[in-house]
Amino acid sequence: MEFRLLGTVCVDTLTGPLPLGPAKRRSLLAALLLRANTPVSMARLTDCLWDDDPPLHARTVIQGHVSRLRVLLTGADAEAYGVELATLGDAYVLRAPETLLDSQRFEELLMLAREQRSPADSVLMLKEALSLWQGPALTGTYASAPLQAAAQALEESRLATVEQLARAYAVLGEHHRAAAVLRAEADAHPMRESLAAALMTALYRSGRQSEALDRFHRTRRMLADELGIDPGRELADAYAQILRGDPEPVDARPPGYPAQGRPGAGRRP
Template identity: 85%
Template sequence: MEFRLLGTVCVDTLTGPLPLGPAKRRSLLAALLLHANTPVSMARLTDCLWDDTPPLHARTVIQGHVSRLRALLMGADAQAYGVELATLGDAYVLRAPETLLDSQRFEELLMLAREQRSPADTVLMLKEALSLWQGPALSGTYASAPLQAAAHALEESRLSTVEQLARAYGVLGEHHRAAAVLRTEAVAHPMRESVAAGLMTALYRSGRQSEALDWFHRTRRLLADELGIDPGRELADAYAQILRGEPADASGTRGGLGGLAHAPNVPGGGAPGAPGGLGR
């Protein structure tokens, strides 16, 4: 049995994913998994399932979804995996070993990556962590403010991990690989200056100076047109380094590929206050 938040929220079993049903039930499961092994109040669950004023029968609706979810888990022999959906007063708690939750394993792999002395081993840990992602976090849930905030925090952690992977490639002198992983994110997040700066540096160090400069001007125009701002220091510094013609440093210690930074914690996995109040 495996619980997934890093993509479409689901419960995978040996016979396939459980039929969770409507988005509200999937959202309820997501809210419980974001606080796995911690009681989640009826009020918090209500906030996750309805944006504005909840219906008068909201409590009954939640109780019905809990009952159906509990039946699905019991039918999948969840107890054999140490999984239990329990009622604690005016709250519910989904008890489950952390190894069954993809976001918890993601965070554990990030911790292991930080402990590696070899950049090659760091790359392996980070690639394994990123392989857990199967799409945008918390897909298939209701777009309530708390769940959207949690999904955003998870996505920020993923992006930080991609940037960390690029830095590790830079330390190894594999700048073409750094450019490859950053390009995808630069296209998807065109105004994220740290990604653009890292991509520019990786392109420059892999001998593609013209492409690196083009990327700067593209990002600069976008920032001006969309936000009315100039490039920040990190992006400007990467641009200046290229203009100065600084030699490509295989150690990756300048221009956005320096030191392997710690990625932020994942919501529900011990982070001290994720957006939307979903951190523990």
């Protein structure tokens, strides 16, 4: 059994995904999974399912969805996996081992990646973490403010992981790989300056200076047209580095990595 939040919210079993039914039930499950092993109040669940305009019978609707989820979990032999949907006063708690939740495994892999001395090992763990994503987080749920905020936080973590993977590739000197993982995200998030700056550096270090400069000017124009602002320091510094022809990227080494990924090595003077 596996609970998924990094994509369409679902419960995978040996015989396939459970038929969760309507978006409200999927949203209820998501709200419980986002705080797995912690009681979630009826008020919080109501906010997740209806925002500021819940129906008069919201409590009854939630109780009905909880009842149906229990039936589904029981039919999938959830108890054998250590999974239980329990009632605690005016709250519900979904008890489950963290290993069954994709978002928890994602965070665990990120933590392990940060602990590695070898950038090659970090690359493997970061790629495995990103492979858990099967689409935008919390897909298929009601677009309430609490769930949208949670989805945005998860997406921010994913984008930060992509940037971390690119930095690990840079340490290995694999700048073409760094550019490859950054390009799609920079295109999808054209005003995220950290992505644009990282892509510019990767392109420049790959010998594609004209593409790097073009990315800067495209981003600068978009920031001016859409937000009325100039590039921030990170983007401006990346641009200046390229114009100077600096041999090193602005920040190629993630914190804690020795130079060129060699244990015990320091930065070059």
